[in-house]
Amino acid sequence: MSIERRRLRGLAACVLASACAGRDRAPGPAVAMGTASLPNVRLQTQDGEPVRFYDDLVKGRVVMINFMFTTCRRACPGTTANLRRVQRALRSHVGRDLVMLSVSLDPEHDTPEVLKEYARVYGAGPGWYFLSGRREEIEQLRRRLGVYDLNPVRDADRTRHAGLVVLGNEPMDRWSAISGRAKPRQIVEAVERVMERPEDWKPETWSGGRPPPGSSACAAPPA
Amino acid sequence: MQRREFLKYGTLTVTGLALGGGAVPFVPLRRARADDGGVAGPSPPTSPFVQELPIAPLHQPVAPFATSCPTSGNTLFYNVHIQEQLHSFHPQLPDNLIWGYNGITPGPTFHARVGQPNVVRFFNDLPANHRGFGVPNTVVHRHGGFQASEDDGFPLDLFTPGTSRDFCWPNVSPGNDVRENEATLWYHDHLVDFTGPNVYKGLAGFFLMFDDVDSGDETDPNPAALRLPSGDFDIPLVFQDRAFDQNGQLIFNTFEHNGFLGDKFLVNGAIQPFLRVARRKYRFRFLDGSNARFYEFFLSSGQSFVQIASDDKLLPHPIVRKSIRMGMAERVDVVIDFSGYPIGQEVILQNRLQQNDGRGPSDEGLVSPGTPILKFIVTRDAADPSRVPDPLRPLPPILLDKVGAHRTFTFDNSDGGWVINDRFFDGNRAVAFPQLGVPEIWTLQNEGGEWSHPIHIHLESFQILSRNGQPPAAYEAGQKDTVVLGPDDEVKLYIQFRTFRGRYVFHCHNTEHEDMAMMARFDTT
Numbered sequence: 001m002s003i004e005r006r007r008l009r010g011l012a013a014c015v016l017a018s019a020c021a022g023r024d025r026a027p028g029p030a031v032a033m034g035t036a037s038l039p040n041v042r043l044q045t046q047d048g049e050p051v052r053f054y055d056d057l058v059k060g061r062v063v064m065i066n067f068m069f070t071t072c073r074r075a076c077p078g079t080t081a082n083l084r085r086v087q088r089a090l091r092s093h094v095g096r097d098l099v100m101l102s103v104s105l106d107p108e109h110d111t112p113e114v115l116k117e118y119a120r121v122y123g124a125g126p127g128w129y130f131l132s133g134r135r136e137e138i139e140q141l142r143r144r145l146g147v148y149d150l151n152p153v154r155d156a157d158r159t160r161h162a163g164l165v166v167l168g169n170e171p172m173d174r175w176s177a178i179s180g181r182a183k184p185r186q187i188v189e190a191v192e193r194v195m196e197r198p199e200d201w202k203p204e205t206w207s208g209g210r211p212p213p214g215s216s217a218c219a220a221p222p223a
Numbered sequence: 224m225q226r227r228e229f230l231k232y233g234t235l236t237v238t239g240l241a242l243g244g245g246a247v248p249f250v251p252l253r254r255a256r257a258d259d260g261g262v263a264g265p266s267p268p269t270s271p272f273v274q275e276l277p278i279a280p281l282h283q284p285v286a287p288f289a290t291s292c293p294t295s296g297n298t299l300f301y302n303v304h305i306q307e308q309l310h311s312f313h314p315q316l317p318d319n320l321i322w323g324y325n326g327i328t329p330g331p332t333f334h335a336r337v338g339q340p341n342v343v344r345f346f347n348d349l350p351a352n353h354r355g356f357g358v359p360n361t362v363v364h365r366h367g368g369f370q371a372s373e374d375d376g377f378p379l380d381l382f383t384p385g386t387s388r389d390f391c392w393p394n395v396s397p398g399n400d401v402r403e404n405e406a407t408l409w410y411h412d413h414l415v416d417f418t419g420p421n422v423y424k425g426l427a428g429f430f431l432m433f434d435d436v437d438s439g440d441e442t443d444p445n446p447a448a449l450r451l452p453s454g455d456f457d458i459p460l461v462f463q464d465r466a467f468d469q470n471g472q473l474i475f476n477t478f479e480h481n482g483f484l485g486d487k488f489l490v491n492g493a494i495q496p497f498l499r500v501a502r503r504k505y506r507f508r509f510l511d512g513s514n515a516r517f518y519e520f521f522l523s524s525g526q527s528f529v530q531i532a533s534d535d536k537l538l539p540h541p542i543v544r545k546s547i548r549m550g551m552a553e554r555v556d557v558v559i560d561f562s563g564y565p566i567g568q569e570v571i572l573q574n575r576l577q578q579n580d581g582r583g584p585s586d587e588g589l590v591s592p593g594t595p596i597l598k599f600i601v602t603r604d605a606a607d608p609s610r611v612p613d614p615l616r617p618l619p620p621i622l623l624d625k626v627g628a629h630r631t632f633t634f635d636n637s638d639g640g641w642v643i644n645d646r647f648f649d650g651n652r653a654v655a656f657p658q659l660g661v662p663e664i665w666t667l668q669n670e671g672g673e674w675s676h677p678i679h680i681h682l683e684s685f686q687i688l689s690r691n692g693q694p695p696a697a698y699e700a701g702q703k704d705t706v707v708l709g710p711d712d713e714v715k716l717y718i719q720f721r722t723f724r725g726r727y728v729f730h731c732h733n734t735e736h737e738d739m740a741m742m743a744r745f746d747t748t
Contacts, residue, residue: 033476146478163638175477179640182647
């Protein structure tokens with residue numbers, strides 16, 4: 001496991017180094033996907049702290065990522081309010097193994113001070129970062145995470161990107177997505193499914209239906 | 224590589240302008256990068272037609288074992304181990320780790336008889352510590368199957384690595400109506416949120432049903448038997464697209480929320496294979512097993528197909544078709560007669576449908592000659608006792624006076640989320656409660672603009688009453704379990720649920736849409 005992990009770390013580091021340089025990446029997948037494709041863009045938290053997207057926020061954690069901007073009056077307030085309830089439901093994780101990342105699509109306006117006030121109004125606690133940065137880098141991040149519309153007219157409408165929450169488990173390189181308009185309970189369940197670790201998987205965690213036949217007698221032999 | 228990087232930044236710049244300056248349109252690149260919503264790749268080059276078409280082995284029963292499934296004297300018992308194994312997609316690519324039923328993709332093919340139940344014990348032997356796309360929890364859905372809720376593969380009924388689960392497949396027909404007997408089913412993963420990557424990793428296989436009419440014996444002396452091409456001349460073909468990195472490793476973009484498209488075309492797990500055929504009739508069971516790709520198949524010789532089944536059931540009459548268009552999860556059984564060709568003749572199965580992103584077929588429509596998918600090489604003579612009789616199997620009646628409920632479901636895109644009646648999949652809440660034995664009319668509406676959605680309803684197949692106000696085409700007028708909603712389409716269908724009370728789902732079979740909650744639970748009561 002540790003060797004595998006080191007190998008992956010090495011690969012991630014290589015990809016990231018080249019992503020920072022914005023140039024060729026030497027040997028490795030030509031089309032990096034999943035975790036390895038994440039750009040390590042420079043961002044600032046609502047406290048003005050400079051951070052790297054991958055190194056400082058994503059690596060080693062479960063993450064919830066959405067895009068918003070403080071003057072958005074369409075999908076953003078509903079999503080942010082939903083995420084606040086998700087934060088409460090997952091309070092034993094948020095700020096520990098789970099972080100919430102809300103990235104501004106209007107970084108010139110949404111300075112750390114503006115974002116800090118927004119976070120206060122919406123009751124964001126520790127572990128929920130509101131992030132500003134350079135517009136081009138945020139756009140790169142947004143596209144990499146698939147938060148765009150294939151229709152260029154709709155894609156140009158920033159309020160269209162506020163509805164999606166990308167969920168990730170970096171150590172497992174496991175990613176999914178859910179609408180921020182789903183009920184907080186649905187979002188929580190989706191986060192839990194991304195967060196699950198092998199040690200959480202016990203036959204007792206059956207979610208319904210026919211029980212395992214003959215209970216433990218039917219456990220499969222190790223592969 | 225540098226050109227690729229250049230393309231990437233070029234696109235970003237244009238996009239940035241579009242955002243800054245309002246509605247400046249940009250032209251998406253045809254061979255786009257993964258983050259442009261286009262076809263993934265380019266994958267390394269591979270030579271077409273250098274490998275033989277793989278045909279999955281017939282799955283063999285084992286001795287009876289203790290199970291909680293109801294069984295009878297003639298029940299057949301099977302084990303399936305869901306495993307990570309090496310697989311060769313093409314001799315010019317390195318072997319890849321895939322997930323397969325019994326470690327192979329497609330998985331072993333089941334042959335079952337109506338009236339003879341199966342108990343199948345699936346062992347989840349997948350690696351618990353797996354990293355990357357795919358989640359080693361699994362759910363098994365027998366697509367098109369008539370089975371109890373707990374044996375249907377409800378997306379939350381997962382079983383974890385190191386455990387097994389028995390699936391009781393009764394192999395009975397709704398109402399014991401022989402007109403409802405089934406033919407071509409398939410089984411695949413149905414894990415909530417992760418069906419797309421899990422099926423992409425290889426978790427799919429065929430399940431074929433036979434009875435006294437479609438008996439799987441072209442020499443059957445029973446006068447009721449259709450004697451369709453059988454045995455070595457009855458070949459299931461699953462069509463899938465995949466992408467590979469420069470090292471030849473299978474790749475999948477977990478951030479592609481529109482529907483993932485690859486640039487390599489597989490038949491039965493092999494890239495562009497060939498099949499040696501005899502000068503006679505063959506039955507091919509086409510399955511679009513792709514995540515997001517639609518196909519329209521042609522034969523390079525201009526010969527037509529004779530379609531005999533749609534999805535899980537035989538048609539009432541064979542239909543001669545110049546081309547076969549398919550959406551994800553649809554099945555089409557065709558007969559191709561090679562007897563008119565000289566030995567040595569080559570005939571290419573082509574996909575002429577152009578598709579550039581997960582929305583569905585592009586406005587360009589058909590291109591010629593399209594992509595070669597499979598090459599048939601006529602190599603020998605063979606006896607042909609098979610027939611394609613007309614009629615095949617009559618349809619059950621549509622009893623409009625018995626209809627007890629009308630339901631309307633709209634399929635839409637809302638700020639990047641996929642919705643049915645403006646709701647996201649909630650495994651804990653049903654959106655409809657159909658009563659057993661009471662026929663219903665469902666109206667499926669596509670409100671999603673330029674998107675296509677193949678909609679699959681679990682438990683029972685249906686008959687299409689109309690598409691956009693018009694009677695369905697002959698190839699859609701049989702029984703089906705999946706129907707494609709093109710942009711702005713409205714389909715009315717007749718459906719009834721029988722025998723099994725419980726929770727089921729219907730959903731879009733673009734697996735990326737499905738994984739983003741374009742699915743709804745209904746409870747039969």
